[in-house]
Every structure is written in structure tokens, then in C-alpha cells.
Amino acid sequence: MRIYYSEAHRAHFPQGELHGGELVTPFERPSRIEYILARLRARGMDDLHDPGEVDLAPIRALCDAGYLQFLETAWAEWTAEGFAGEIIAASFPARRMQSARPPRNIDGKVGYYALASETAITAGTWQAACASAACAQGATAHVIAGARCAFALCRPPGHHATADMYGGYCFLNNAALSAEAMRAGGAARVAVLDIDFHHGNGTQDIFYDREDVFFASLHGAPEDAFPYYLGYADETGTGAGVGATANFPMPPGTDYPEWSLALDDALARIRGFGADGLVVSLGVDAYKEDPISFFKLDSPDFFDAGRRIGAFGLPTVFCMEGGYSIENVGINTVNVLEGFLAGC
Ligand SMILES: NCCCNCCCCCC(O)(O)C(F)(F)F
């Protein structure tokens, strides 16, 4: 399996994540990638490729122009304002406020484009987000060219990012970019299967009115888990997209026997949709020891999940999302990939 990876991810490592009223070392940290790379090497999966420069055209087609300009210029505006810390959103367009009018003030603009406050933006965030998107672009091009699969070792992750919002450690939606590229590459219908513990609100939002891209997500119930405000089972799409979104929210303590029933249901829905290509938002924070999640999957379960996805039989692009049990993120991620290859 070819792997797309960029060292440029290191440009994004905020000093602090707002967690429990403290600024802690971010859970989404560069060492996650080190553990994944080490495990890939240990298992002989060393077909690594640097994706090179990002192609901004598909990103401009996907995202709101004001949002992209914000991501690109926020740090300069923030520091010009005289703020000493990293960019953290503090004011939001809350209920019954003007949520379609971005302020001029940078502090106001940050909250306008943020969906959560835990994620800081720093001087290198834009660079890292573009390199992460380039990994998704490279992996997708490889599959479009005929490969059965590819792995975009994306960091920062992407599935919480919408066309005009960042948060949950995400800035550009790598999986959505991959799905769009698959469509542009000839796949008539594409499915995104999100197995990260957290609901892929961004991916759902981007494709919610689309009948050509199916979104399925297994995740912690929004009543209990971030992103909290999307991911209910009754969200099934809108307009032409009705029936092309399938959410499988699950309660705290969910184990693999239960989780795998949802996986099989999601795959059945994707089969019924008639997808020609598959993008997997690969988060492994459903792991039993994940510090910010509440499912109970064990490492062998990730192999079995991968096997089921491989047996499904579609050209598949994996985009790395979350997973914060640092010592196990490599084992669990590579288990999915090895299971996938075993299932093909
Ligand atoms: N402070 C504790 C609450 C956690 N709040 C943010 C959780 C973000 C999860 C990110 C992720 O794992 O879904 C991704 F795949 F995007 F990385």
C-alpha cells in the first residue's frame, strides 16, 4: 500500500489546547505520526511518498474564499493586533446573533470561523494543513490511476472542518477533498466511511445536499461526545442528498461486537448506494484506552474492521484522522491497513 506523508506536519504544534479550563499539551501532537511511521516500518509498509506541493484549485473549489483567506492571514493579523499567545477563539456568533457577517476585527473573525475553542492556530498551521491536504490529493491520484488503495498519513486531520469552519484539530477537510477528487477522476458515486470516534460533522456538512457522495459515520453519540451538535441518526441528508447520509451514534462503553454491527450496517448502506469509490476517514480513537473517547475497541478489532472494509471491494483511500493513545495509535492504525489488505 502506498503511503503519502509530509514532514511539513511538524509546522503545526500549538503549545496549548484548551482542555478542562487549562491549556494542556495538545492531544493531537506530532509524536502520533512518529508512532505510526515506526509501526509502518516495523511491518514492512515503507512505500512512502512525499506528495509535493498542494494543488490549491480543488481547495478553493471546496472552501469559502473568506475562510481560506482567514486561514492564510490569521497569524499575521493576530500578531499585528499585539496578542502574545496562539490563536484561540473566544467569541462566537451564538444563537440569534449575526452568523453570516464576518467581523473586521481579527478576534471576532477567529470566532466567526471556529466551531470550537480547543484548537489553536499558530504560524505554521496553514502550511501544515496544506501539506496534509496534499497527502490526500496524492493518495487519491494514485487510486484514480488504478491502485486498489492508498494511505494519506494526514496531519492535521480534517473531518471536522467544513467549507468555512475549523475546529476539533481540523482546518481543511482531507477526506472531502479526496471524495471530490475521486468524483473528478471518474467515480460516479463516492462514499465516505468515517470510523473515527468523533462524528465527521465537516464531511457531513459538505455533502449533505449531494446525491453523488454518501456519508456514513460511526461515532460517539452527540449527546455525550464532541462535536456534540451534529451526528444524530435522524440526520439523513437534505434536498437531492436525502438518504445519502447515515449516522450511527453509539453510547459510552460500546465494544467491538456492537460497533461492528454498525460497521456492517454502514457498509450495507454504501453497497445499496452503489459507490464506485470509497474514502475512509481513519481515526483510531475508538480504542479502549483513548484519553478523550469512550468506546472499547481493542487493537485486534481494528484489524478485523480493516478486513471487512477490504472485503467490501472498492478502490479505497484512507485519510488519517484521530487517535490519541499515543503508544497504540501506530499499532491500531496499521492494524486497519493490514486487515484491509488481508480482506482484499
Ligand atoms: N477537550 C476534550 C474534548 C475534545 N474536543 C476536541 C476533540 C477533537 C477530536 C478530533 C478528531 O479525533 O475527531 C480528529 F479526527 F479530527 F482528529
Ligand SMILES: [Zn+2]
Ligand atoms: Zn476523533
